[in-house]
Amino acid sequence: MLTALEVVTTVVVGVMVGVEVSVAFVMNPILNALPEDSAQRGHAHGGRMLGAVMPFWYIGSLVLAAVWAVAGWQHGTGLVVTAAGLLxxxxxxxxxxxxxxxxxxxxxxxxxxxxxxxxxxxxxERLHYVRVAVIIAAFALLAAALT
Incomplete structure (x- = not known):
């Protein structure tokens, strides 16, 4: 059961990282290249769409990492606890x-x-780049904890 939790947590966080990297390095540059009204409307629409989903994803990822840390406590969970702290x-x-x-x-x-x-x-966008770096680090720690 612990192995399933480890894999699910890593996949959930990994997909979240992929979405956020895509926002930072693909979607925002595309939207910023559009004419002003279109760019602003695109950012507003993206904010509504992702703003509805991401709170559950971020908090869910944190909960999964915390459960992993508690469930695997006797197996040395320093990497997972650090990842949970970053999340x-x-x-x-x-x-x-x-x-x-x-x-x-x-x-x-x-x-x-x-x-x-x-x-x-x-x-x-600048704050988002920092947040992306933080969740990439958390993902890397979770992936390392799997080995």
Missing amino acids: LLSVVMSILLLVPINNRNKTWTPETRPADWKQQLNRW
Whole structure:
């Protein structure tokens, strides 16, 4: 049963990392290359779509890693505990730094967006790069813990 938990946790976190890497290095550059109104509408739509799913994914990943750490405690779980700590950091970063920007962004239209909308999205993107690095590190630790 522990092996199944380890594999499921690693896969769930790995897929989440893939989505977030895709957002950072594929989707955002595509959206940013569109004309202003289209770019802003695309970011708002993406914020609504992923904003509805990602809280469950991030928190679910953290819960899975925590359960793995507890269930496998006697087998040396330093890597898993560290990964869970990084996933907790990603959740805290999301709640305190990224979600407030996303909550504003997902309601904007070309008529209602603030004058500094690009600066706000650029701040979100910079913070997102840091969060991606954190979850990549967590994923790498979980993968290493499997061996």
